[in-house]
Amino acid sequence: MLYLITGGARSGKSRHAQELALQLSTHPIYVATARIWDQDFEQRVRHHQQERGPEWTTFEEQERVSTLPIQGKVVVIDCITLWLTNLFVKHQYDTTLALQAIQTEILNMQKMQGHFIFVTNEIGMGIHAESEAGRKFTDLQGWTNQFIARLADKVILMVSGLPMTIK
Numbered sequence: 001m002l003y004l005i006t007g008g009a010r011s012g013k014s015r016h017a018q019e020l021a022l023q024l025s026t027h028p029i030y031v032a033t034a035r036i037w038d039q040d041f042e043q044r045v046r047h048h049q050q051e052r053g054p055e056w057t058t059f060e061e062q063e064r065v066s067t068l069p070i071q072g073k074v075v076v077i078d079c080i081t082l083w084l085t086n087l088f089v090k091h092q093y094d095t096t097l098a099l100q101a102i103q104t105e106i107l108n109m110q111k112m113q114g115h116f117i118f119v120t121n122e123i124g125m126g127i128h129a130e131s132e133a134g135r136k137f138t139d140l141q142g143w144t145n146q147f148i149a150r151l152a153d154k155v156i157l158m159v160s161g162l163p164m165t166i167k
């Protein structure tokens with residue numbers, strides 16, 4: 001079963017994803033897709049780590065999530081936006097290659113018969129990027145969110161900490 005939890009920054013996406021995972025399993029898996037790029041971001045990651053209890057197994061993987069031992073498990077992938085950033089940079093800002101890479105990963109995970117809870121940032125609710133790379137990334141994020149939403153069994157939009165089921 002695939003879930004997509006989307007919303008703006010600080011909308012409660014990660015918290016809701018973790019609560020859902022704990023409803024589905026006593027020992028869920030958390031996949032952290034972030035690369036640490038500065039001290040502020042490192043503190044944010046540490047805060048997320050401290051929120052999870054000992055029942056969680058955590059993997060840090062920035063590109064090949066489907067290669068982890070997650071077959072048949074309850075897995076939170078947090079977050080698609082950071083995962084896409086890694087793939088976008090790896091593929092030298094080529095949206096086609098980055099989109100193909102993440103779609104392949106997601107399709108591989110769909111075959112694993114688990115519960116996969118994808119956390120992502122909803123795109124297009126803010127200012128438009130000034131740079132070409134920023135606009136390309138916005139396109140990539142939007143296309144990826146649409147791809148996952150089409151595959152997902154359930155899509156939840158988080159608004160001010162409140163989950164709204166839209167699919």
